[in-house]
Amino acid sequence: MARQQRAEGRRPRRRASAASVLGELLVTAGVLALGYAGWQLWLSDAVLGGQQQEAARSFASQLGPIQPGPPDASAPDAALRTDEPPAEPAAADRESFAVMYIPRLGGFERVIGEGTSRAVLDSLEQGLAHYSDSAQPGELGNFAVAGHRNGQGGPFTHLDELRVGDRIYVQTAGAWHVYEFRNHEYVPPTAVEVVAPVPQQPETPADGRYLTLTTCNPEWSAEGRLIAYATWLGWQEAEAGMPAELAASLGRA
């Protein structure tokens, strides 16, 4: 009886009109679009960068031992050798072959893939792309690497925060190479001389071992390029494990 009274007192349910459904769909689309904008601005690099970081840790352990070597705080470069490092075989197109570490950029670890195709640059397993015509890590000449400033993990979002003297480490199957950051430069996208064997001197034959990093500038734009130059300090054998000061900066000492 009471149920019947409740049923009679309930208002009749109206069918949703096409206009109301369309309105709800449009509101939903708006919320999704706003969500995308927020994701791209604040979350994408954290989420995708985290995946690239995880991939780098996994690949690094495949390359060789990543346990830190014995620490020597009084002479952190004592283990570094400056003789000819072992020759690195050229990797196949899109193949992962090295891991880059930049302590200044907050525990930065990324896999370097061969070639500057979108497949490497946009990959969540890699993220850094080696200019195929440039030198191998530690080789005489210029080891040139590109990475996105924003989006797809944004590996080089904070490249402009490098300070003179900052260390950049490159782990390969045969060695740990140590580079020291020297300076930044802002150039147009066509300034191919920055990846020459001697940066900015395309006519000069290789006379040293350099590292050149390229990314977009300003952020979210391809209008120009931000370049970071570093010089090679030396190398240590892969079997020696992660350089102690790098391990300390990553909290693995």
Added chain:
Amino acid sequence: MYAALWRALPGPWPVRLLLVAALLAAVAWFLVLHGYPWVMQTFFPTPDPTIT
């Protein structure tokens, strides 16, 4: 549309509220990890950072 979805959920309103929260969390998880990355790669490719 959403009213119909709400009515289709089982249980009293606190249970329905929990179910809606779980549904929203699942949708957000899918969008953040899969949906939005696909949209970015497909429709809004990031600028080329190389020197050419």
